[in-house]
Amino acid sequence: EGVGPQEYTGIKLRVLEWSEKAKAALEGVGALEGKNVFLVAATLRPETMYGQTNCYVGTEVKYGLFQINESDVFVCTYRAARNMAFQGLSMEHGVVSQLFEIKGSPLIGTKVKAPLSKYKFVYVLPMENVLPTKGTGVVTSVPSDSPDDYITLQDLIKKPSYYNIDPSWVSGYEPVPIIDTPTFGDLAAPTVCKLKKINSQKDRVQLAEAKEMVYKEGFYSGLMKVGDFKGKSVQEAKPLIKDLMISTNEAFVYDE
Numbered sequence: 001e002g003v004g005p006q007e008y009t010g011i012k013l014r015v016l017e018w019s020e021k022a023k024a025a026l027e028g029v030g031a032l033e034g035k036n037v038f039l040v041a042a043t044l045r046p047e048t049m050y051g052q053t054n055c056y057v058g059t060e061v062k063y064g065l066f067q068i069n070e071s072d073v074f075v076c077t078y079r080a081a082r083n084m085a086f087q088g089l090s091m092e093h094g095v096v097s098q099l100f101e102i103k104g105s106p107l108i109g110t111k112v113k114a115p116l117s118k119y120k121f122v123y124v125l126p127m128e129n130v131l132p133t134k135g136t137g138v139v140t141s142v143p144s145d146s147p148d149d150y151i152t153l154q155d156l157i158k159k160p161s162y163y164n165i166d167p168s169w170v171s172g173y174e175p176v177p178i179i180d181t182p183t184f185g186d187l188a189a190p191t192v193c194k195l196k197k198i199n200s201q202k203d204r205v206q207l208a209e210a211k212e213m214v215y216k217e218g219f220y221s222g223l224m225k226v227g228d229f230k231g232k233s234v235q236e237a238k239p240l241i242k243d244l245m246i247s248t249n250e251a252f253v254y255d256e
């Protein structure tokens with residue numbers, strides 16, 4: 001980190017139904033009526049959005065609901081909302097309009113619509129290593145191509161009660177083969193996690209190595225297996241898929 005500006009793609013995951021706890025907490029926040037509310041995830045890999053199976057937040061991370069424009073409310077960290085306000089994404093330059101503050105924990109179990117995903121809806125789930133100081137504090141999960149996302153999902157499948165989640169929020173959400181690679185096949189993250197015998201999201205060092213291996217292989221040798229740019233290389237498809245989601249108002253450029 002700290003090597004200069006990073007360009008992320010902000011992905012808008014529309015809230016379809018709040019969790020029971022979020023519903024209770026947000027009761028009486030009248031400003032939400034008639035608004036589209038989105039959990040906003042920051043990604044470096046927009047071309048992987050076809051493989052989204054869920055969305056992660058940190059249970060202890062503080063989020064806000066921010067009025068972004070007439071129609072949209074974003075859920076992200078205050079830090080990210082402030083950056084967005086200085087990048088021309090708010091109604092008034094530099095002005096943050098926070099409607100409500102809420103921790104990650106009550107957001108768990110919320111149903112959202114993930115753009116380009118084959119799943120009609122996905123759930124908001126807990127991840128231990130979500131940094132409040134990076135991106136929006138919301139991570140969209142692509143277990144086929146991100147070792148962190150894959151191993152966290154495995155943890156949740158193995159120990160739903162420990163993580164306080166309903167098993168139905170993870171069952172049926174298999175990793176989706178979206179990118180073919182010569183070395184690790186079309187489920188690169190699960191393959192590398194198995195090769196390196198990574199057991200849980202607590203194996204930080206191993207995971208960092210796995211992340212590097214999968215990222216390089218996908219970026220330099222990956223071919224899209226699905227979607228609008230099927231057959232193209234990952235390098236070619238990345239900006240095209242980013243622009244496609246921007247054109248449908250499902251994504252935006254976010255720098256930090």
Ligand code: A2H
Pocket residue numbers: 006042043044045048129130131132133134135136137138139140141142145146147149211215
């Ligand atoms: B990436 P960098 Cl498929 N805390 O998106 C922890 N991780 C975060 C985060 C936060 N607050 N905000 C974003 N991220 C994740 C997709 C993906 C990502 C794939 C493969 C690798 C990968 C799906 N998750 O990242 O430190 C987000 O996950 C590996 C580099 O700014 C984001 O992109 O380099 C990436 O980390 C940004 O990490």
